[in-house]
Amino acid sequence: MDYILASVIILSAAALGAPLLQFLGRRVKLGAYVSITAVAASIVLIAANTATGVTSTGFGSLLVSDPLGDLFALVVLCVTLAVAVASLYTSPGGPSLSSYYSLLTFSALGMLLLSYSADLLMLFVAWELMSLPTYVLAGFDKKRAESNEAAAKYAILGALSSAIILYAISLTYGVTGTTQISGVVAKIASESFNPLVSVAIILFIVGFGFKMSIVPFHMWVPDAYEGAPPAVATLFASATKKAGFVAAIRVVLAVATVYVLAPNSVFTLANVFAVLAVVTMTLGNVAALTQKSMTRLLAYSSIAQAGYILVGFAIFAYSQQTGLYTYNAVLGMTGSLFHIVNHAIMKGAAFLAATLVLIQLKRSDLDIYNGLAKRMPITAFTLAISFLALGGIPPLSGFWSKLLLFLSVINTPLAWVAVAAILNSAFSLGYYFWVIKRMYLDQGESTERVNEPSGFVVIFAVLVGLMIGIGLFPQQFIAFAHAAATSLFT
Secondary structure, three states: OOHHHHHHHHHHHHHHHHHHHHHOOOOOOHHHHHHHHHHHHHHHHHHHHHHHOOOOOOOHHHEOOOHHHHHHHHHHHHHHHHHHHHHHHHOOOOOHHHHHHHHHHHHHHHHHHHHHEOEHHHHHHHHHHHHHHHHHHHOOOOOOHHHHHHHHHHHHHHHHHHHHHHHHHHHHHHHHOOOEHHHHHHHHHOOOOOHHHHHHHHHHHHHHHHHHOOOOOOOOHHHHHHHOOHHHHHHHHHHHHHHHHHHHHHHHHHHHOOOOOOOOOOOOHHHHHHHHHHHHHHHHHHHHHOOOEHHHHHHHHHHHHHHHHHHHHHHHHHHHHHOOOHHHHHHHHHHHHHHHHHHHHHHHHHHHHHHHHHHHHOOOEHHHHOOHHHHOHHHHHHHHHHHHHHOOOOOOHHHHHHHHHHHHHHOOOOHHHHHHHHHHHHHHHHHHHHHHHHHHOOOOOOOOOOOOOHHHHHHHHHHHHHHHHHHHOOHHHHHHHHHHHHHHHO
């Protein structure tokens, strides 16, 4: 059975059918339930694809079924499912509800296709299928000026990144005569240095960098996260951002195995990723410390986490271009992929907790978190655990992925990146503990208990259980990430 094709059909049918269900009288949530069911069914199918190890797809050479695609597909679909369930409590009612879930499902479909893309044109189509619905979702709360501003900024910069990616694809095709990623790599490997290839690679990094929210392509993130509907911000931080990483891995890191950006030994992909990693994590953490809004704090924290993920990219590129430190490269990419999984869980929990606070207390400034543990104890506990995990406190899940990343570069010429990452991780604990201290030690404006909906409680329980469970028993998850990482070396 072609599980990927079945998932695509189910998601396509749900995305196209959900808006039609608004005409069925009072059953306005039917479209939402259909979308949730479709995403859940897709998760089951992709899990089956992972378990059986099927390598062929009904899309021929356009998609490739491999452990890397399975990992990213499961991550983005699970995040989409959590967002879809949470949106039952946060999204607007009435006829627009079905349209909302249709857009959410279309974005999930795009991310699924992007996870397995083996052709540059297929990758671009999937990229647009993922991105276009999110521009609308960012501005779905049309009555809020902030939401309209977020949608405008996100759409403009998103269109710019898409144009840059398309130009990079055109240059690549002009040089190699193919859009198959494997064919592009083979063609580049057989030729000498070509400045057009270097330009194309830089353009790919810039285009994907917008979605990955790495510095200096991060400027849209705080405004878009703050202006978008709360649950949609979770989708941006924990799902679409991961799609940017899988695209970069499929294209940029594939080329890193055979190509040096310039004859100058300093201007290499390894050094580019190393500098981007340090700058991204440093700016993200410093900016997060100065924020007075929880949404913007989480946005800048998410930027910083992207910097940690790039550490694995740097050592991978260095190993591939020098033929040295192969073990470190595998360890680094395992750490990056593991941290991508952990980040989706940790940041998803944090954003959904902040979403519930905003819904119930109508504020997002940090002062409203004073004494939150007495008013919303489950939400406060979830946020505290997610912050500790993001900070890399053992025995939570974030500790292990950060440890793998730090160990991968500590005994290499990129050791300075490890030092910067460790210092940044320690620095980030300042604002994480600051918020935890507000929730548990500071006196709030009120001690009256606030309702925490059962749907959110279930999601929180699952996410907290994963952060603790993965931290205590990380072996299986590390093995899954390792299998995806080693597929890059074949």
